[in-house]
Each structure stands twice: as C-alpha cells, then as structure tokens.
Amino acid sequence: MSISDKNRKILWGRSGNKCAMCRHTLVFDNTPNDAESVVGEECHIISGAKSGPRSDSDFPREKIDDVSNLILLCRIHHKQIDDQVETYTPELLRTIKGNHEKWVENKLKDIPEIPKVRIQRIKEEIPDKLPVINSGKEMFHIAAGACAFYNDYSDNLTDEELDLVGSFIQNVKDWAELAQEMEPLQQINASRDLDKEIKALRELNIFTFAAIEKQKMVGGIGGDSPFRVLHLSINKASDSNVISDENA
Template sequence: MSITDKTRKVLWGRSGNLCAFCKAHLVVDASALDAESVVGDECHIVSGAPSGPRHDPTLAPELIDSLANLLLLCRVHHKLVDDQPETFTADTLRQLKANHEKWVKDRLGQSVQPEPVRVVRTAAEIPTHLVLVTSAKSLLDLASDCHERYDDYPDDLTETDLDCVGAFLHNLTDWVDLGLHEPHERISAQRSLAENMSELDQAGLRVYVAREKQLLRGGAVAPSAFYALHLRIVRHDDPNQISLATQPED
C-alpha cells in the first residue's frame, strides 16, 4: 500500500502546513526564479520496515499508511525522531500529533504565527582548521548527527578524480540520511565508505573535516543545537596542509 491522496490532504490540512514539532512552515514561497518548495515530510509513527524506527509487528500492514499512523514534520525533526526512537516512542508521537492538530484547530484563522525557524551561526563556532580523517568510522562518528554539510574540493579534478569524489560524497549523504539506526547498518556504512576513502587515497586525495555547532531558533520550542559538517578534499601535496599533533584515530 501507499499513502492515498485523500490521506495526504487531510494530514496537511489538519496540520496547518506546519511541523508538529517546531511549528515551522513546510511550504516555502516561490522566488522570482523558482517555484515553491515543500520542505515537510509525511512521517510514519510506526515504521513498516522490520528494522525501521518504532516498528511493531502486531500492527496490520494496511494501517501503516493510515492517517492515524502519519505525522507531519520538517526534515530536521523527521530525522531527529527517527534517530532517537527510544526517546520519541510511538505513544509520544501520537500525543504530539494530537496536541498539534488541536493547536492548529484552535488557532485556525488567527493572524499571529510562530517566529520563523532559522539557523543561526556564531563566529566562535565556525572552524578555523579542519582535521585529517583516515578512517570511515571516525568520519561517520563526526557526520552522523549533522543536518548540514559544507563541501569543498580542488578545482582541477580530472574526470576520473571527479567520479571518485562524487561517489564518495553521494555515498556519505545516503548513509547519513538513512539514519544508521542498527549496528549492521553502521558496519555496512563503514565498509562502503572505507572503499570510497581508499579510492580517494589511491587518487592522491585526502579528506579533512570539522564540525560546527549552530543554533536552530524559532517555532514554538526552545532553541536547539544544529550541527554542520565542514568537509574538504585536498591533494596529498597541497602546500596549505598543516601538520598537527593529534590523537590517533580509532
């Protein structure tokens, strides 16, 4: 089964086009050059996948895509509740859904809206140096809870180098987006990324990273931490590299 058009319309209508967690608007207005952007997700409270968050084998398959099992969230809080299923249990999310839909119904037609959600950067938190990473485990430890990434790589990459870099960045994005809820998923991610990093090393390329702590403000909840990963790929002989005394990686 899949979510029906009617179910989607009812879910978005009862949710007021707002994230049930932070009350962020989930449809961004069109710009002068581009159409509107939908930045919300129809999230399953109970996953239909056996290894998915909050999976319940006793829930009938036909109820997985039902209105009662769906919650409207922004991309950030969708990832949060799926990364932390022990904190955000099925009962907790059902109560969150009920509270939000009541909040929307009570305030429908009112002009006052929550403060728009925005990410705030602090100069003191912006990294001044990136550290060499040689293991996929260390890279995943740094990247797994990051919601944003800043990538940089040499301008003079060959077609072969570009394929190698592109495959690595795409693979890292896919694994981080997956959430890595289970140990076997993390192990698979480490093996896959280790192959990418080995190919980069053979191509004469290194990976440097650092984390930046940002602040997510606005909506109806208190400000919360929002992490971004700075990732730069450089050549082995890049003269801008600085040798730093660091602890060995795991």
C-alpha cells in the same frame, strides 16, 4: 452566477470561522466515525432572487455574489434573518458584518507574533581548520546525525578523480542521514564502504578532511533547536589550503 471560491475564502477568513451573530464555531472536528461537519452558510444581504429576502431591483446584479454582499452565519441565524426581514434590514446586517470582522481582526492581534525561523551560527562552534580523516569508521561517526552539509573539493581534479570525489561526498551524505535508523551491522558495513573510498582517494594523493559545527534553528513555535552540520572537504595534498603535519 454563484459565489466564487475567492470570495468564499475571503468571507470565511475575515469571519474567523465564526457566525457573525452568535460567534459559534462553524466547522466541527471529525470524530472517529465521521468526517468534519460544516454548519456555516454564506448568506446574501441583498437576495439575488426577485422575491428573495431583502431583494432590491436597483441593486447591481454583478454585486450580488460580491464579498461585500455576503455575511457568514450559522444555519439558525441564516433562517432567522431571512424570516425577519423587517428587523434584519440590509443596513443592520452590514453593521453586524462589519462589527464582527473587526472583532475577528482585533482577536487575531491579541495573538503574540511568532518569531521568524532563522539559522544561528555560533562563532566558537565554527571549525577553524578541518582535521584529516584516516578511516571510514571515523568518517561515519563524525557524519552520523548531520542535518546539513558544507562540501568542498579541489578545483584541479581529473574526470576520474571528480567521479570518485563526487561519489564519496554523496555516500557520506546518504549514510549521515540514515545513521540513526541503522542497525549496528549496517553501520559497520557503511564504515567499511567509506574506508575503501578513503583509501582509494588516498592512493591518488587525495585526502579527506571533516569536522562538525553545531548550529541552532531559532524562532518559530518550537523554540531553539540545535542541529549538527558537517564540514567535508576533499583535497589534493598539493592544494594550498592543505597543511601538513610538518608545517602545522
């Protein structure tokens, strides 16, 4: 038998990457020329070998590689406990192991709890109604830098209309995500493409409405982080939620 990956993970996790005796760190960071160095060893309290340190013929064989029979040590203290078996008895090693794992647990409790990450909407920033967008240039500049999207469209679109609307929404999203990395000429071409789509929709009496909402990501280790959310709605002029200038 051998120590399972699960028991290794439990032992290293409960030991906090520290030797149970000297509490030195057991993994050294990589250097510009070499990989990480692991100096920790998973040590048996009761040896599985007949003549091994602290061997016990009455100890259940199936418990030899159990996490309860393992202690995490640096190489120096591994050798010491196996050379000085009269001093480092199973009872003493279990006490050392238990005390060390309690120390690790208490140290972790001292770390302030990181607030959960959540999205915060600000009432004043939520658009009451979306203004109509008349050009691709206007659409591009509103959408540029948006990190999230609320999309809506009319329910009674034909298959042809639905294809046009779906393609337009996807293009707006794609350009919004790429906008910050685009050169001026690319931005002009993107605006022109959006303009053509807006005009094609307008010929079918379908209008584009859009606005930006500012939201916040709060919590985590980085503090509050504001981001832009695009509200985009594509609607037929006959839709009940479309308000004309005459009725506004």
